[in-house]
Amino acid sequence: MNIPFSPPYIDESVEAEVLDALRSGWITTGPKVKALEQEVCKYTGAESCLVVNSATSALMLVLHWYGVKKGDEVIIPAYTYCATALAVMHVGATPVMVDVEDDFNISVEKIKAAITPKTKVIIPVDFAGWSCNYAAIHNLINEATIKNNFVATSEQQKKLNRILILSDAAHSFGATYNYKKLGTAADITVFSFHAVKNLTTAEGGAICFHLPLPFDNNEIYSTFRLWSLNGQTKDAFSKSKAGGWKYDIVYPGFKMNMPDVLAAIGLAQIRKYDSFLLVERKRVFEFYNNHFSKQDWAILPPYQKEGCTSSFHLYPLRIKNISEEQRDKIIEQIALAGVAVNVHFQPLPLLHIFKERNFDITLYPKAYNNYKSEISLPVYPQLNNNQCNYIVTTIIDAVNAIISNE
Numbered sequence: 001m002n003i004p005f006s007p008p009y010i011d012e013s014v015e016a017e018v019l020d021a022l023r024s025g026w027i028t029t030g031p032k033v034k035a036l037e038q039e040v041c042k043y044t045g046a047e048s049c050l051v052v053n054s055a056t057s058a059l060m061l062v063l064h065w066y067g068v069k070k071g072d073e074v075i076i077p078a079y080t081y082c083a084t085a086l087a088v089m090h091v092g093a094t095p096v097m098v099d100v101e102d103d104f105n106i107s108v109e110k111i112k113a114a115i116t117p118k119t120k121v122i123i124p125v126d127f128a129g130w131s132c133n134y135a136a137i138h139n140l141i142n143e144a145t146i147k148n149n150f151v152a153t154s155e156q157q158k159k160l161n162r163i164l165i166l167s168d169a170a171h172s173f174g175a176t177y178n179y180k181k182l183g184t185a186a187d188i189t190v191f192s193f194h195a196v197k198n199l200t201t202a203e204g205g206a207i208c209f210h211l212p213l214p215f216d217n218n219e220i221y222s223t224f225r226l227w228s229l230n231g232q233t234k235d236a237f238s239k240s241k242a243g244g245w246k247y248d249i250v251y252p253g254f255k256m257n258m259p260d261v262l263a264a265i266g267l268a269q270i271r272k273y274d275s276f277l278l279v280e281r282k283r284v285f286e287f288y289n290n291h292f293s294k295q296d297w298a299i300l301p302p303y304q305k306e307g308c309t310s311s312f313h314l315y316p317l318r319i320k321n322i323s324e325e326q327r328d329k330i331i332e333q334i335a336l337a338g339v340a341v342n343v344h345f346q347p348l349p350l351l352h353i354f355k356e357r358n359f360d361i362t363l364y365p366k367a368y369n370n371y372k373s374e375i376s377l378p379v380y381p382q383l384n385n386n387q388c389n390y391i392v393t394t395i396i397d398a399v400n401a402i403i404s405n406e
């Protein structure tokens with residue numbers, strides 16, 4: 001049997017929506033993007049939402065807007081995809097990595113120890129779709145000593161007058177935190193609609209705004225929209241109308257907009273996200289839980305507690321007391337059986353560009369421990385019980401073969 005890791009969910013409704021964009025005479029940013037933004041707002045409860053060409057762009061745009069620049073520090077977990085750190089580096093600032101907890105998410109205690117007067121932003125990552133402890137992070141940054149040490153050096157920083165919480169929710173669209181869908185747990189929440197994510201537009205991202213007063217989240221949306229389209233006062237759609245040719249460039253903006261032909265994919269998917277896509281992911285996730293809970297070597301991923309549920313983006317299975325080499329051998333064996341698995345993530349300090357910048361993996365023992373024993377299993381709606389069974393049997397056989405080899 002051949003089982004891919006994460007094929008996109010493309011059905012007739014997706015095809016119809018994309019065809020509709022193609023045949024409409026308008027394929028780049030226009031009505032479908034607007035409609036997707038409105039759907040994301042409705043779904044997440046965020047005050048406003050801008051859709052852009054990737055989550056990486058989204059993070060960069062937010063950091064730029066908050067005036068984060070050279071000399072500033074942004075706290076991120078060591079256990080994430082490189083984009084979280086690269087976005088920080090692209091605005092010239094320094095990523096400060098901290099270790100994670102057993103649930104893979106950033107340690108609030110470690111955040112506290114890493115805060116300096118240069119800290120402008122914290123970017124928690126909801127690993128695998130499991131929400132970070134946002135209440136604890138909010139409490140921390142509002143502690144008197146931390147708040148008083150905040151040095152505001154831009155207009156927006158003066159207005160907020162504290163560290164900004166920017167959620168990297170690339171994995172967690174549809175996850176619940178404190179009885180609410182994610183999108184309003186941080187000041188600003190960024191989702192990814194990349195091809196392998198739960199909800200996709202092939203490439204894309206969304207920025208959900210939930211800033212406190214005196215910020216006006218709708219006004220901020222307009223600013224971001226302008227900045228994502230070269231700072232041009234009229235988008236191509238308005239300019240395409242008769243007599244609408246004249247525009248101005250009022251800000252040296254970026255080119256980060258999403259085309260309608262891609263928004264169409266997400267639009268079709270979001271309409272059946274809760275009623276179908278999320279339900280089916282949960283089915284696969286619980287299938288794995290049922291079987292692996294019977295194995296004494298298995299550490300099951302966190303996925304629900306009072307007020308919180310995962311978005312079931314990944315199934316990060318961990319195997320007790322194994323070495324990195326054993327894990328790699330297990331994956332080799334699984335691959336021979338035709339099952340595609342992955343490892344999420346190689347902690348950033350293990351990667352070339354971060355080693356080069358003197359990040360040292362020994363300072364992130366939890367991240368390394370999670371990584372060395374982790375295997376991400378396929379999770380997607382198209383997997384049937386037969387395939388799930390095959391995956392489970394394959395994993396159990398591979399683990400037992402390698403463990404008993406010791």
Ligand SMILES: *Cc1c(COP(=O)(O)O)cnc(C)c1O
Pocket residue numbers: 053054055056057080081083084125168170171191192193194203204205
């Ligand atoms: C996928 C991912 C991103 C980047 O998303 P893009 O839309 O591809 O830019 C950022 N952070 C995490 C944790 C991711 O998994």
